[in-house]
Amino acid sequence: MIKVVAVVGPTAVGKTALAIKLAQVLNGEIISGDSMQVYRHLDIGTAKATAAEQAQAPHHLIDIQDVDQQFTVAQFVAAAQPLIQAIHERGHLPIVAGGTGFYLQALFDGLKLGADAPGDPQIREHLRQIAVEQGPQVLWQQLAAQDPVAASKIPPTNIRRTVRALEVIQVTGQLFSHQQNAGPQYDEYYIGLNTARPLLYERINQRVDNMVQAGLLDEVRWLAKRSGATLPAASGIGYRELLPVLDQPEKLAAAIDQIKQDSRHYAKRQLTWFRHQTTANWYDLVQHPEVDAQILQDVLAWLTEKN
Template identity: 75%
Template structure:
């Protein structure tokens, strides 16, 4: 089963730097899991890895679309799956870095793309609580009893995948192994970064100021020349707030504050999503940089099994 490491968390928490460091240490290749970094020419506002950073480790799914093109979750899954297979075949570790949670959920859970996937948050929480109380093995054995085919493809230690399978079985009344669009099964792990909320918000504000100083407005002007607000890429934070001020420069300070506010709100949603939708292992490298040693040990132990 192909192993995939997903580095997730809110914006401005250090995912790019950690992904590069782990790629160098564990012979990895990075797949962007960000819905905006696929667009060419939008580098600053998307916090894309710089050319220098991209030279430090192989990167994929960056700069693959024009701003006039729509990039969907289905396209991400269709592109990521063969990349994972190819990277694994090279003897390397696929590392997905990014904050677009639904992309990862669709990839790992095989959601029926374009349709509402069946789910029951209360049931999911109950199953996770049972795994915590009685251990992952007990929950996996329940799945084995209900759907041996699915259980054979899911490691007993993969609580998130086990929970998802049992949830689908109970909600739909059908075996998880019979679900359409299931796709390949991975041995994936979520490594999540976080930090104190107010500290995170200050980092976001500082990052936005840095983006403006680095030329974000030039990217916005270029985007306006390509079609402006009507473009799929124009919905991204940093672009949608600043496009209107090109004709009203006096509103720039207020628009920059909106970029900061929208970025903070997005970070809060990211934190909530990853805490409730994944069984991630969480680290705070901003306040506790020595946790890097724990991360190294955690990844090494997972890869050894």
């Protein structure tokens, strides 16, 4: 399997800088895994890598979509798969950087996408509850008893994949190992970045202030001239809060505070998702910038492992 590094975590913890450093040291290329950075002209509110940052390492899946176009998880997977293959064939390391968890799940797990996707939210939640109450090993043993082939490919600690396999088995009545996946499987290494909650929230608040100073309002005005709130891109944090109050200066301060609150809530959801749905290796580069050496060492060790 092709090895792929994924740099994940909430906003304002250094994902962009780390991805660039890894790309430079490990001869890598960066694929954005963010659902909003695909949109052209929306640079500030989406926290895209700047032109100077993008010049430091090859970047992909940034500025590929107009703001009036939807960008679905299926489109992301369809775009990312050939990119990963091409990067691998060039002898480079694919590095996916971004915080849209479901996009990465669909890419790495080959989830069936569309109306025919086998799944049942109630079954899924029940299985997750078993993992929480009885431990992931109990859930994995269920899978091993029902589908040993699938279990042999899923680590006992990977709750996300174990739940997915059992869910598909229960919904379809067929072995998960017999399912046709939507795409290739990868050997992924998740690097999770985080920091202490008060510090994270402080950095998020500061980032929003920096965005406003950098011209976020002008970016939102540009979007408003193109039908504004009706556009797919308008659902992003930073845009949805400001679009309704552009002509109401007295409400701008409250809208900016709302952006900060929504960003903090989103960061909390991101962390919860990645902790429960991935086997990420977590690091704090904010309080311990020197740990980047350990990250590089860990990635190098993983790269030498056989699939």
